[in-house]
Amino acid sequence: xxxxxxxxxxxxxxxxxxxxxxxxxxxxxxxxxxxxxxxxxxxxxxxxxxxxxxxxxxxxxxxxxxxxxxxxxxxxxxxxxxxxxxxxxxxxxxxxxxxxxxxxxxxxxxxxxxxxxxxxxxxxxxxxxxxxxxxxxxxxxxxxxxxxxxxxxxxxxxxxxxxxxxxxxxxxxxxxxxxxxxxxxxxxxxxxxxxxxxxxxxxxxxxxxxxxxxxxxxxxxxxxxxxxxxxxxxxxxxxxxxxxxxxxxxxxxxxxxxxxxxxxxxxxxxxxxxxxxxxxxxxxxxxxxxxxxxxxxxxxxxxxxxxxxxxxxxxxxxxxxxxxxxxxxxxxxxxxxxxxxxxxxxxxxxxxxxxxxxxxxxxxxxxxxxxxxxxxxxxxxxxxxxxxxxxxxxxxxxxxxxxxxxxxxxxxxxxxxxxxxxxxxxxx
Numbered sequence: 001x002x003x004x005x006x007x008x009x010x011x012x013x014x015x016x017x018x019x020x021x022x023x024x025x026x027x028x029x030x031x032x033x034x035x036x037x038x039x040x041x042x043x044x045x046x047x048x049x050x051x052x053x054x055x056x057x058x059x060x061x062x063x064x065x066x067x068x069x070x071x072x073x074x075x076x077x078x079x080x081x082x083x084x085x086x087x088x089x090x091x092x093x094x095x096x097x098x099x100x101x102x103x104x105x106x107x108x109x110x111x112x113x114x115x116x117x118x119x120x121x122x123x124x125x126x127x128x129x130x131x132x133x134x135x136x137x138x139x140x141x142x143x144x145x146x147x148x149x150x151x152x153x154x155x156x157x158x159x160x161x162x163x164x165x166x167x168x169x170x171x172x173x174x175x176x177x178x179x180x181x182x183x184x185x186x187x188x189x190x191x192x193x194x195x196x197x198x199x200x201x202x203x204x205x206x207x208x209x210x211x212x213x214x215x216x217x218x219x220x221x222x223x224x225x226x227x228x229x230x231x232x233x234x235x236x237x238x239x240x241x242x243x244x245x246x247x248x249x250x251x252x253x254x255x256x257x258x259x260x261x262x263x264x265x266x267x268x269x270x271x272x273x274x275x276x277x278x279x280x281x282x283x284x285x286x287x288x289x290x291x292x293x294x295x296x297x298x299x300x301x302x303x304x305x306x307x308x309x310x311x312x313x314x315x316x317x318x319x320x321x322x323x324x325x326x327x328x329x330x331x332x333x334x335x336x337x338x339x340x341x342x343x344x345x346x347x348x349x350x351x352x353x354x355x356x357x358x359x360x361x362x363x364x365x366x367x368x369x370x371x372x373x374x375x376x377x378x379x380x381x382x383x384x385x386x387x388x389x390x391x392x393x394x395x396x397x398x399x400x401x402x403x404x405x406x407x408x409x410x411x412x413x414x415x416x417x418x419x420x421x422x423x424x425x426x427x428x
Contacts, residue, residue, distance in 0.1 A: 004253035011212030012233040017064035040235035059212030060095025060184030066102035084113035093141030119143035139182030147194035159205030264302035278314030
């Protein structure tokens with residue numbers, strides 16, 4: 001008879017994490033966000049119970065801080081007990097935010113259904129269903145908040161090593177058809193936090209690697225053949241963590257590649273929207289278009305509520321009006337007042353005034369000279385980067401690494417800004 005099992009892979013719960021980078025959040029939304037991560041965790045537990053999974057895997061960073069609050073500990077342990085009552089075991093490891101040393105000082109004891117793998121060495125467990133060995137679980141957590149750069153966190157976590165380690169207390173371990181690994185790692189995506197070459201994991205004899213640390217959903221080598229996976233965080237905490245967030249339902253069947261189903265858990269999703277208003281002739285039309293785009297984004301995000309940062313783009317005769325701070329702020333407030341489920345934290349104007357640059361060049365006046373100089377500068381990106389770097393240094397600031405890759409776009413924006421200023425001067 002062909003065997004199969006289903007488990008829920010989650011990671012980076014970050015219970016107790018603050019929300020960051022909100023520029024204009026209202027008191028009501030600030031209070032709402034406090035509950036969002038806890039709600040996402042409750043959804044993880046509810047999903048495991050309702051889907052009747054065989055077990056749950058948590059790949060590190062249960063808590064956001066090494067000294068979690070009493071309330072955060074209480075919620076987590078209550079979740080573990082809920083799973084225990086449903087007969088669902090949990091296998092977890094520690095991450096860099098909640099290292100093993102911090103758990104050793106916890107006033108709580110894990111319930112019997114929760115099994116934490118060690119951090120000072122590889123650890124292994126055997127999952128049985130109805131007494132029959134079904135899945136080997138191997139992994140290793142973070143001992144401290146950092147990982148030694150000269151050590152591979154995956155060393156010794158192989159199917160062969162698991163068989164050897166478990167043989168004495170589980171004599172029939174070799175009959176288990178499945179084996180999975182659990183790691184909190186940067187893989188080849190983050191070279192700082194316990195990086196691992198994917199080839200090391202793929203050669204370890206595991207059917208699936210449940211990884212944590214990378215906050216986005218990531219599958220390797222492909223969606224059609226998932227062998228290494230990050231489930232991502234369960235709730236985005238700032239505008240850098242946009243889009244749906246959740247957990248992964250994994251089904252292993254003999255002779256079949258792992259089957260994955262994404263389970264959305266975030267009740268509040270962050271989005272960056274670029275809304276092209278080129279076809280709008282009035283501010284009410286722009287407002288209606290923004291709301292339509294918010295609903296479109298919300299339908300893809302699988303969430304009840306959404307926080308957005310909106311950039312208005314396109315070429316429009318309304319550019320001069322939209323460039324006024326009071327107008328863009330009134331537009332933002334109107335959008336926020338329209339639907340309680342959406343909150344626009346920031347709205348910016350990136351529109352352009354209708355302008356025939358070729359005609360300006362042919363006129364031969366100052367704008368033509370300026371455009372020639374600007375084009376010459378754009379053809380020398382290394383000089384532009386050096387100039388930008390010096391401007392930051394002169395102000396005692398460190399240039400963000402992202403600026404180098406955006407120098408072309410920044411140059412175009414600067415060009416349009418100067419042309420706007422010139423046209424406004426002509427009007428006066």
